[in-house]
Amino acid sequence: MKIAVVGTGVAGLAVLCHLLRYPGVRATLFDSGKGGASTASTGLLHPFPARDCKRSWRATEGMEAAAELLEAAEKVLGFPVCERTGLLRIAVTEEQKEHYRKRAEEDPEAFWLDDVRKKISKAAPTSGIWVQKAITVYSSSYLEGLWQCAEKAGAERVLSSIKTLAELDSFDAIVLAVGAGILEFQECCHLPLKRTKGQALLCRWPKEKLGPLPCSLLSQGHITPTADPEVCQIGSTYERTFSSSDPDPKMALPLLEKAALFYPPARDFEVLEIRSGVRISPSLGYRPIAAPIAPKTWVFTGLGSRGMLYHALLGKELAKEIVDRLSF
16 A cells, blocks of 8 residues: 655654554655644643633543654654643633633643642732643654654655645555645645644743743743753744734734733743744634545645644544555
């Protein structure tokens, strides 16, 4: 079975790794070399990404599947690709307090805190919830680990920007996992998807003054650690209209003030870099699309801001569906 996977973000690499677990599969990864939203991701992985803090669809399965791939990436690289240090969701509005308290009452994985400063001393004086099982993924390291897993299993990588499905006629199956680029394929123009530009700030973390960042912080915006303890990420924007995918300081720098609402020291952080990417998500709802669009072509797209939660689970299920179809 010759299978082409187009796209080197978490979706493409996840389905590639799972495909290669089946005997008889030969897989080729097509890499445009342009990167994408996955490279700009701040890496939050937890069951409650919605603004109202509800547990996401199939969140438990998504967390378990992601943990398996994270461990595989760490094993092949020989160093961590994430921090398993939890998440503090900080309420700065009455609406957030209401949602968070309700989640803590209904879900044992969300622990209510009357004063979040008991967890993070310099946070805003307010309440929130603690999510012990949350993980923060170092996106670039994780992507490299997934690729090395796939390469070790026999995958080939071709540096090429695929424009039409006709270029891949020699393959038995094709998986399009190209993120925002999915709408450039004529066969995918009908899919109910929307594009959103997201920007994040890479900032110097004043470790001597504040100590280490012990966990990720999330409110109306978020602050996450990176592999470098002297650097953190602050995100993110949700831009519906934009003329370029390039970094835009006018839209990105206000993230400092947004973060300062729940963590006041963020106002004075030194900005080292602005990262940007275009996410693709369903026009309605948030469930990704992992489905066939032609007899031998599947799409894996629409992960939006929940890419970390769903890439491994749906990538695993999509790989099985493809192999079952080819084996029939």
